[in-house]
Amino acid sequence: MISRVLAADVPAHIGARIRVTGWTHRRRELKSVTFLVLRDRSGLVQVVLPQPVDVPEETVVQVEGVVIASDKAPGGAEITEPVVTLLSEPAQPPPFDLYRPNLSATLPTILDNAPVALRHPKMRAGFSITAASVAGYRAALDELGFTEVHTPKIVGTATESGANVFGIDYFGRRAYLAQSPQFFKQSLVGVFERVYEIGPVFRAEPHDTTRHLAQYTSLDAELGFISDHHDVMAVLREAVAGMVSAVRTRAAEAVDLLGIRLPEVPPVIPEIHFADALALVGADPAEPDLAPAHERALSEWAVREHGSEFLFVIGYPIRKRPFYTHPDPARPACSNSFDLLFRGVELVTGGQRLHKYSDYLAVLADPEPYRGYLDAYKHGMPPHGGFALGLERWTARLVDAPNIRQTTLFPRDLNRLSP
């Protein structure tokens, strides 16, 4: 059997007899000729048949034939003199037309039929961008001496934050799904100095919003021997630049197909202090946090003022940040923490953490539930900090998807547990 050629590579084989395999993306019967458009992981290729064939859309086929140049075919080539073999037949037609330029179905219908809907080239493209982004994140941090780690998703105490946690029956005991690898990655700074983890995190989010899910993929990093949060922000800048760069090189076709514009990541991302940010958007100076409308306004300001689609907001009030947040030594009511805004939303949260055992004892009313976590601090921990970036949210902003479910393969939320 001659070896398989991918659809995207067919134009390089003009004059040759080749074999392609894939799905019947579209069948068009004209008076004297039938066109089959075949879809594989690389793209589409057109096959010309002298007579009609009974190959409904989504049939898995193999086609052997001769490649000829054709101005009218996608890619400038098509396959003639075909021998079509059916590899696997569909039991029923798809619930929507996958061959149309855009998938015209409601989001619930798309999500209910995800295994089929994701086959649409534009749906698939978003996830190619996701995969490229992750590869770029890892490449950037590997280059900076980080070690990849894998930490428990089942934890014994629900201690990290006020957000809701999922309870598990753990061999008859109560346990919880980890809301983040926060405590683990901090402990591991004591081991590897610089760590990252890419994995699922879980939030029992009781609200049905367009930007929250019960499970999402968190790109976490943590590093030691920092001066303050600015060292963390500098690493985050490299990580994000690596992500954009990898999308550009590894997912170029997806970027083209979706017609999206990739952001430039400035060598130094502009920053604004939380207090100045509130003033800029005309909010009450006593506000403890930024509202979504404020984040949008700040993003627009950063584009206008700095030509940057990225903006750091630093110095959030310490009372609104998690207990492990390091205060700003010069203004202790403010924290050495930051959010990174991108295209109007908060993409990343991070900051410097407390690193002294005595500081933890001072902020924790009851340290007992944190005993395992605090062990690392008893034994010498360097000044450190880190961040967490939500992968699905990142892709949603890149492809301009209004709902995070559009950039999640199989979303989990208040109402959705399948497919």
Place this chain on the structure above:
Amino acid sequence: MISRVLAADVPAHIGARIRVTGWTHRRRELKSVTFLVLRDRSGLVQVVLPQPVDVPEETVVQVEGVVIASDKAPGGAEITEPVVTLLSEPAQPPPFDLYRPNLSATLPTILDNAPVALRHPKMRAGFSITAASVAGYRAALDELGFTEVHTPKIVGTATESGANVFGIDYFGRRAYLAQSPQFFKQSLVGVFERVYEIGPVFRAEPHDTTRHLAQYTSLDAELGFISDHHDVMAVLREAVAGMVSAVRTRAAEAVDLLGIRLPEVPPVIPEIHFADALALVGADPAEPDLAPAHERALSEWAVREHGSEFLFVIGYPIRKRPFYTHPDPARPACSNSFDLLFRGVELVTGGQRLHKYSDYLAVLADPEPYRGYLDAYKHGMPPHGGFALGLERWTARLVDAPNIRQTTLFPRDLNRLSP
């Protein structure tokens, strides 16, 4: 401030004034001189002090000084004329001596004190090998056109296999932790043809063994347009070769420190049919599976007979494999599945899967719980197969750890939920 030099790079700076940071790994006071051995993520470096200093082990320090050549110092260089700054002091001494060549403590003590125990260079080395292995796995599959995916760890039905699952309270409904990404990765073959996922899987394993955990990291892959399971085995061979190669290049120091021997991956890994394997080890031909002792004997045989530390066993009885396993068309009581044995244990399980909707209906007594999963098969799925490799088990075999908990950062088992 002069920029930081890593311990491993100090010998390249003889004559220069440099700055290093890290932990006091060891302090030795002689009559006229005190040695501080400083540990950072790259290794160790010796600092020579003219007088005693009060810097207990695990203190986080910064040292500025001049590098001189020294035959007696590790790496052939040491730091003199030091200015030592304490960055962070331990609240108490570690529960064991981290500076000894080997950590002398029982496994429970090590696990109870994981945040500190993992700082031991030999403990840390194992996880550098893990990180390198994962990088190699991804590089090999990326090269073969795979797409990385992230799938739900919370599922609505506990349907995959007989193994125990963890129940979750999911917004008042019953849900479960995914035992594997099996159904998702198969569905995604319909989208990307070739996918891999690296993530946590969960088994409510009620037995306390040296090779099972409640959570482990699964390296999953699945690919379409295969002829049979041998195409899957060929991809697995590349993945494993990529892992070994990456360990050799990215974790060379860890390999040296642990004194381990990396395996050669033969261009084609030898295979033996399950029936022949039973005969070879003198087992009852009616046995439905291989016992651990059989797996060890087979591994020894493969080394003797084929000079290979890897051995595929194929053709397991179909009644002992999961329902989605594809039968061997020539011998329907056997399956197109395989295990990969490595150094005496089963490292990977995989095989060809059913791909026709009608075949699934034929094997499932009640297809209703599988509805979401079966949707993909209604709409044309190519012949496909895949595999899953347990990451912690892989590293355990590489570093010859008798217990999988030794190659898991923070293990979760019947009795252990923290740290």
